Amino acid sequence: MTELPDVVLVTGASRGIGRAIAVAAARKGVRVVIDYAGNAEAAAETVALVEAAGGEAIAVAADVGVEAEVAALFAAVDGFGRLVGVVNNAGVVDVAARLDEMSTARIERMFRINVFGTMMVAREAVRRMSTRHGGRGGAIVNVSSISARLGSAGQYVDYAAAKAAVDTFTIGLAREVASEGIRVNAVRPGIVDTEIHASGGQPDRATALADQIPMKRAGRAEEIAAAVVWLLSDAASYTTGAILDVSGGR
Numbered sequence: 248m249t250e251l252p253d254v255v256l257v258t259g260a261s262r263g264i265g266r267a268i269a270v271a272a273a274r275k276g277v278r279v280v281i282d283y284a285g286n287a288e289a290a291a292e293t294v295a296l297v298e299a300a301g302g303e304a305i306a307v308a309a310d311v312g313v314e315a316e317v318a319a320l321f322a323a324v325d326g327f328g329r330l331v332g333v334v335n336n337a338g339v340v341d342v343a344a345r346l347d348e349m350s351t352a353r354i355e356r357m358f359r360i361n362v363f364g365t366m367m368v369a370r371e372a373v374r375r376m377s378t379r380h381g382g383r384g385g386a387i388v389n390v391s392s393i394s395a396r397l398g399s400a401g402q403y404v405d406y407a408a409a410k411a412a413v414d415t416f417t418i419g420l421a422r423e424v425a426s427e428g429i430r431v432n433a434v435r436p437g438i439v440d441t442e443i444h445a446s447g448g449q450p451d452r453a454t455a456l457a458d459q460i461p462m463k464r465a466g467r468a469e470e471i472a473a474a475v476v477w478l479l480s481d482a483a484s485y486t487t488g489a490i491l492d493v494s495g496g497r
Contacts, residue, residue: 252303254328255479256320258282258311258368259337261289263441264390267468268334269293271476273302278328281306282320282337311337311364312356321371329383332479333372335365335413336390343402354405361409362416365389369420369431377427384428388478389417390471393437393494410435414490421488430487432478437494439466461496 255272259265261283269279270293279297281304283290290306297304305327309320324330338361341353369387376385394407395414414433421431438456457464474493477483 252328253277253331254280254324255332255334256280256282256324256330256368256372257334257336258309258364259284260293260334261286261306262293264436264439264468264471265334265336266293266296267472268336268475269304270296270300270302271469271472272332272334272479273297273300273304275476275480276302277331278302279304280320280324280327282309282311284308284310284337310360311335311368312359314367317364317367317371320368321375325375330372330375331383331385333368333385333387334390334475334479335368335387337364337368338390338410340403340406345401346404349405357405357409358412361406362412365413366416369416373420373424373427373429376429377424379427382428385430386479386483387420387429387431388475389413389431389433390475391417391433391435391490393435393492393497395435396492397497417490418488425487430478430483432483432486432488433490434471434474434478435490435492435494436471437466437492437497439468439471441468459497460494464495466493466495 255277257269260269260281273279281293294304294306307320307323309316376382391413392410395410399407417433
């Protein structure tokens with residue numbers, strides 16, 4: 248019987264940190280499934296970058312906050328190889344606002360994608376990788392945010408709360424599946440110079456806030472990717488339930 252190739256799924260990988268993670272993972276010799284929500288052209292660019300790095304990738308459109316789309320995403324994963332790693336990177340922010348200015352729809356969207364999406368993707372990963380289900384183990388890395396620790400008062404308390412939920416979920420799931428061959432960890436980026444700030448109406452946010460960072464600069468997507476890929480790798484074989492701050496000292 249032919250051995251299936253190893254596959255890593257990266258959600259929200261059409262740009263920014265997710266794209267950097269996909270390329271870095273491909274350089275380690277695994278196939279990559281690139282999940283994206285809507286920008287097919289950007290996802291195709293990520294596939295091209297993976298291939299330029301010597302890897303193989305497919306792009307799959309799926310909103311991680313919709314259960315049926317998560318199921319279809321994993322069907323595509325199953326057809327591409329044996330799942331060995333998942334990076335829950337997909338997430339959203341919104342315009343800066345106080346809580347008393349936020350609509351319920353905004354808060355629900357924040358948690359549907361950032362929390363429910365992370366949990367549904369992780370659930371499907373466990374069903375495939377856990378030795379309890381006949382799998383051979385693997386690793387899950389959740390991309391949180393330093394805002395989970397700082398609270399983001401006056402800007403994104405809903406986003407910060409959602410990412411705090413991701414942190415707690417990471418610790419709990421890590422303990423739940425530790426004896427089943429699955430490691431679960433999280434990376435908490437600080438301010439990183441990516442397009443996500445523009446989606447929140449502040450395209451220059453990374454530069455504007457550089458003075459608030461002890462290292463006096465925003466991070467690069469590749470710096471976050473390096474931490475994520477380490478946590479996916481066998482080099483982190485005794486690391487689970489960890490939350491790694493990659494935040495320039497914040």
